Amino acid sequence: MNKVVSNRLLANNIHAIEVEAPLIARSRKPGNFVILRVGDKGERIPLTIADADVEKGTITLVVQKVGASSAKIVSLQPGDMVTDLVGPLGQNTHISKVGTVLALAGGLGAAPLLPIVKGFKEAGNRVLTVLAARNKDLLILREELGAYSDELLIMTDDGSEGKKGVVTVGGEEFINREKVDLAIAIGPAIMMKFAAQMTKKYDIPTICSLNTIMVDGTGMCGACRVTVGGETKFTCVDGPEFDGHAIDFDELLNRLGAYKEEECKLPVK
Amino acid sequence: MSKEKYTEMRNQPWRDELRKAVPMKERTAGERVKMNEVDPAERIKSQLLEVNLGLTPEQAQAEAKRCMDCANHPCINGCPVGIDIPTFVKQIEKGEFGKAANTLREYSSLPAVCGRVCPQEKQCEAQCTYHKMKKEPVAIGYLERFAADYAIKNPGECPKPEKKPANGIKIAAIGAGPTSLAFAGDMAKLGYDVTVFEALHEIGGVLKYGIPEFRLPNSIVDSELKAMEELGVKFVTNFLVGRTATLEQLSEEHGFKAFYVGSGAGLPRFMNIPGENLNGVMSSNEYLTRVNLMGAGSEDSETPVLRGNTVMVVGGGNTAMDSVRTAKRLGAERAIIVYRRSREEMPARLEEVHHAEQEGIEFMTLHNPIEYIGTEKGRVRAVRLQKMELGEPDASGRRKPVPIKDAIVELPIDLAVVAVGVSPNPLLLRTLKGVELSKWGTIVVNEETNQSSDPDIFAGGDIVRGGATVILAMGDGRKAAASMDEYLRKKYNLD
Structure with a gap:
């Protein structure tokens, strides 16, 4: 369980949520993401880490309200608990001096x-x-x-x-x-x-x-697979960053819609 | 177990008496007990209903009576964790069910799990003396389950196993599947301060995300976990060792002295055939995780799962059986196993294949997918299958399937689940320095001790084997615990 420290409205339906996660704040690098889950019946949602404060021991996640799960996340208030939070996940961005x-x-x-x-x-x-x-x-x-x-x-x-x-x-x-x-x-x-x-x-x-569909985020499910340069890659362990010129975006766009029909069947709260 | 110890156990007066009380002829006259199970038409309506109901005390005692209590105990030799089978079976015959459960607990941290998921027909039961008499073996698996379930229902009769005094040494197990649990249980009994780290939000690994409720209820796993907590094992979820904190940080900042890596074979294998990334084609890991871990089959879960009217599952192992039977329970009209070899070569437990048949699962053996065909919207609508025949035996000793020229059929489907194996999870391995890996990405260990090239790191289960069974993983955990104990005793002068 991780405590929510603040919830700031950035724009229409877009919130910056700061969560206590001292270990993740310390170990995360640019490009990393976390998986979080709100409530016992909640879905596991991958979210990129937008910022971290090592001294405060917090990370900041930016979430847009689009469906039932994200609505639950953006409704979290300071003092509320995130049921599960794991990370940092994904490869770090390779940062160097390039010009x-x-x-x-x-x-x-x-x-x-x-x-x-x-x-x-x-x-x-x-x-x-x-x-x-x-x-x-x-x-x-x-x-x-x-x-x-x-x-x-x-x-x-x-x-x-x-x-x-x-x-x-x-x-x-x-x-x-x-x-x-x-x-x-x-x-x-x-x-x-x-x-x-x-x-x-x-x-x-x-x-x-890439922000693909994921379940575990640790390489186990393969829901996040994407074709890069003709080869199947797992976004969670091989990515989330890939050579933009090699990604099969049409396949990616198709895969992002895989659960649309199913999503519609979710109970409306 | 040593021969002397076994003989001593076998010659105890109660057991001697029991053996002599019933003539051998009477023992061998009985038929092997039939498991009580829920009617197939009924059970396919629910993802949560356990198929096997267990034995009644009378059935269990009658089955235990069939055991001849052989002096050479071949069954023990067939058990990867060396459970003293004749002793617990005879305790059941005598009606001392709690004692039988305690005997199991001495050897296994998860007896209620093993009683349900072990391939007994290939292990203990395969060695049973009854085979020599052309008769069905003693139902050891059913009896194990009976005793273990009895202990869960009657905790008062089964005192906690003996535990050595705490030695204050902190040990971490990485991953909370069967191998780590077996390891952690043994280490706790040996007096170590054990913490199990798990990346997912639930403890149990494949027992929770993989094996369905209808075969292994989560409540059973939780009962076994509770028993481990009572032994002092600590569990930490949502913690990815190597990323959330490194091994170095765990040892320097938190004082962990040694590690057991049981992180499993995470990555699902695909077949690299055209159309495999269409929507509606997924790994068995994804399918089963959505349904088992995330509860996607039930109305109140926020996690969705794709459903299909005609579901094909590729593979012939237990995971394939679990997937295809899950598909049936989620409403598939046709749920079909497609397997490239024949029925004889299927690695799944016999009971699972048998149950699948009862439930109306179709089997297309000697067929192998070569291409998926999609709708305009990118959802799978058919699969092309290459027909196969059996050729010469291959490296596995099984006859190799070879394609029959021009024999290709098209099968309309709307969901495909690929259950053709897994590869080691690279996440933790990337952060392990100084640990030798094989060319397959598994951890190389000393086969006797399960110690890796870094003496403070031991490993077992699928991260070493690349894909095996629950019981083999547990055997590794027990072996590693014994050898790590020996190593640490020397290193820290504990004796």
Whole structure:
């Protein structure tokens, strides 16, 4: 059982939840995720660690309310308990000094991207960040990303804030202006698909972090399998980050929908 | 057990008397007892209803009477953990069920589990003297279950096993499946301060996530775990050793002196055939974990599981049987085993195959999937099966299945469960420094002691064997406990 320390509303339906987990806070690295479960009948949900405070012994998770399980998580108040929390899981992001890094965040993807942006900045890279969302109410972690980026470009689909357009438009603006050595794209699968297609045109190595369906998160179930470069990989033990140019995004998109019909049958609370 | 000790046990007056009380002819005249079980039509309606009901005391005593109490005890030689079988069987015959349970506990931390899931027909019962007389062996497995269940229901009659005084040495077992549990139980009895670390939110490993309720109820596992807690074993869930904290941190900051790695064979194997990543094709680990660990079969669980009208399960082992019978219980009209060899080569327990047949499971042996075909929406709708025939024996000694040219059939299905084995879980191994691994990624250990190349680290179960049975995993745990005890006694001058 892990105690919830704070629950902060970041944007419409998106919450930052800080949970006591001293051991995970100490051992986690950028790119890692946890699995958590709320309630005895709860589902095991994988969530990327957005931030950690070693001294306070806490980790921060960013959660968007989309279904019954996430609704339960975002309703947790300070003092409430998370039934089960395990981690850190997944391979660490390989952070090194590469030169200029282009970070592309789509919606909720800003949360897993934050520790990676921070890591690359601290490793001495020039970091250019594009933060994109459907509209201004869905933009999150703008200040935090801004603090570790040399430049931060805001994009919204409807133009309600920053420039009007999708994340790839913002990315190309940077690429056309200066040499980019590495791109990292994190967001919905469809956004990463287009981001990877765009960077491929310019031959820029690209990392994507996948948020697949998982049960145990430790390699046991294989629900998270994804085809990368023609080979089946397990997102939980081989990922969650893969070469964006080698991921079979169409298969991934299909697999993400595997339990949709079933999800609809869940009791509505 | 030494020959002298066994002879001493066998020659105790009560046992001598009991042996002489019934003429051998009368003992061997009886038929092997039939297990009481729930009617197939009834039991397939529920994921939770245990199929076997156990024996009544009268049945158990009558079956125990069949045992001839052989002086050479072949059955013990067939048991991977060396349970003193004739002694507990004779205690049942005498009506001393609590004592029989205590005899079991001396050798096994999980007798109620083993009585249900051990492949007795290949172990103890395979060695029974009755075979030489062309008769059915004594139902040792049923009797084990009977005595172990009796102990759960009558705890007062079964005092806690003897425990050596605490020696203050902290030991960690990694993974909470059968091998670690057997290890932890023995080490606690030897006076060690044992903590079992588990990555999942439940203790029990495959006993909880893998083996279904209808074969092994969780309440039985929990009773055995409670007995272990009473022995002083501590359990920590949601803790991934190597990641949540490293082995070094556990030893430096928390004072653990030695480790037993029983982290299991985590990774499900797939067949690498086209269409295998379609929706509706999943590993047996995923299927069984959703249903058994997460309760996906019941209305109030938030974890979903895909259902199918026609479900194919690939494989011929116990996991395949568990999966196919689960599919039937989740409403499949047709639940089909597809296995590339013939019935004789199936590694599953005989009883499971028999139960599956009773429940209307179909068997397509000598068939092997070569491709899955999907709908426009990316859900599996059919599988192409290559027909096989048996050729020359292979490395396993079984006749090798070979494809019959141009003999391919298409089977419409809407769910496929792949149960073709597992590979070692690399998560912990990545963080173990100085431990020698095999080319298959398993931990290399001394076969006598289960000690790895790092003297403070022992290992057993599937992380060493790559995929075996509950009882072999338990045997490793017991062996490792004995040798680790010897190692630590020397190292810390405990004697």
